[in-house]
Amino acid sequence: MNMTVNLIGAGNVGRVLGRLLAAQDGFRIQQVLTRSATSARQAVDFIGAGSAIDDYAQLQPAAIHILAVGDDQIVPACAALARAVPLKDSIVFHCSGALASDRLQAARDAGALVASVHPIRSFADPAGVAAQFAGTFCGIEGDDGALAVLTPALQAIGAQPVTIDAAAKTVYHAAAVFASNYLVTVLDAALRAYQAAGIPEAVARQLAQPLATESMANVFRLGAAAALSGPIARGDLATVARQQEAVSAWDAPTGALYRSLIAPTTDLAKRKHAK
Incomplete structure (x- = not known):
């Protein structure tokens, strides 16, 4: 397995997941997209992999797209992603604890499998979290096909995935x-x-x-x-x-x-x- 991963949004949660996945065999951080080239380069430096971009037009297709953006940006970011690259048979997930994977309907309509992955801890110190991520619980829900890939991936980086009811996400x-x-x-x-x-x-x-x-x-x-x-x-x-x-x-x-x-x-x- 050698799955390419695009990271859209690179706050603390996205950076930590990117660094941990980059260190795992079978995953390759491909592109990191943020609102500015500077923040994208900073995220790439933290992750230790990937190329920095600041425009959806620069995105390339990937096996997995992580939407590590604020809750109010999940729907528009997903729509922009669906317009930018083919999503058929790819996986798109967001990291919100408050919103369900149904907010990724634009990706699902484009043929992607969707999910949400919410790490249950504070990310105030991303370097510290990345170093001590083992044992972190992650609330997960979404399409079965997406979870079949994401569950072992999360376990590989030390997480403990917990399936939740999407209807009770709030x-x-x-x-x-x-x-x-x-x-x-x-x-x-x-x-x-x-x-x-x-x-x-x-x-x-x-x-x-x-x-x-x-x-x-x-x-x-x-x-x-x-x-x-x-x-x-x-x-x-x-x-x-x-x-x-x-x-x-x-x-x-x-x-x-x-x-x-x-x-x-x-x-x-x-x-x-x-x-």
Whole structure:
């Protein structure tokens, strides 16, 4: 197998995938297309392979086309790709976590197999990610023929592909927001509440850290229901009501956040005691 790969868009995700694929037998980075010749050359330097171009008219046919562009550019980039080169029997995939492979309909109409591949990690340090990519989960979905090629390719670069339901792609992406972004928001509420009780911010972080880390460790070891503790898990609704009132009096938005978490936490407690 010697598959040519074109990379369209070369942000951090595209650069990392390009470097990792370039290092694998059976794949050859052919062209890297970005909005400017300078950024394309920088991407080629990072990847260590390929030729830099800055116009779709310069594209050559390839076995695989990676659309590593922003979400709002996936549809127009795919349309431009379909106009630029023959796509019959090639594979086109994008790297969005929020959008499904159906956004690549222009490529599918041109005879390509389509998919999406979403590496589930931060790419703030692309060189570091490329060096430590092994074990990275990738949410994948799309045409069976595309996945039959991409799954072993991803495994070869150290990824762990996980098949997801394309119809639930937005919910899938929201899972990462819950697990990361909203978790930070809830912890911020905890730190601010400690400070409202007169505790310095640095000490507040020290107080919250063991609670947060032990709770997360228990979730990943035991499951969410078994890990739940506290007044709702104990059925101490009087304490919950007092806290709700006190937090709302201190800071109305944080009180609203507290209130919004009562019902789902109560449901989680029911699951805990049903086991």
